[in-house]
Amino acid sequence: MRLAAPPARRRLDAALDDLSRTFRGMTAHPDEHNCECHWGSAEELALLKTPDVELEPDLLRRAWQAIDWSDHAAVLRRILPQFARSLVAGRAEPLFGLEEAGSCLARGHWQEWPEEHAGPVREFLHAWWARSLTDPDAAVPAHEVLAACAEASGSFTPWLADWERLTGDLSDRRLAETAAEWEYELLGDNMPWSVHFYELDEERMRAELVSWLLGHAAARLRDSGAPTDLQHRIRLLGLTGEARWTDPHWPGHRY
Incomplete structure (x- = not known):
């Protein structure tokens, strides 16, 4: 007997199918160009101007990582269905971190597109994020998905609101894993990754995240039995300057 897919997986599958329907037939701008020496051949560029043709993985990677398209939004719409499936499967292969994929979305200004797009x-982003928190078989770690979603939208707020609603043992473990992954940079008053899209407000985003960690997340880490030293490191985010690094529980980080 075949078991039904978990709700989060069904939601994500539906979102991926909707992306395919919505962006079917899309192409890059007819006049779009890129450097043959550094990006790819004229034949490869022509594929971006041909609708609904599957791209080879390396071509897909070069297409979404390029930052110099004259009409980035059109290129993004052309590759989105395949790009999204690559992200979900953990096959995107960013140079540094998955926030690069979020930056690709941000450069396309997708939030300014008509609502039908x-x-x-x-x-898709909300469904992908929900699956990372609730499905043990999710291919991409939750903190990487959160970085991609926050970078794509320029805010932590909608994703942290989702996290508050998505409770349970697995979601709690993902919170502890993310806090452990990011506490070093946050205690150095940095973002957990280098923000790539120049229009994003790094300080505001970091403040959003820290405020949530000190409030909802701190209580949840305590209630779920997260390691005591991790709880102290999150508590230290509420201190500044000498009070932070002279605290008895300062972890000895050097920056």
């Missing part, structure tokens, strides 16, 4: 992108 922006809506499916928004639902």
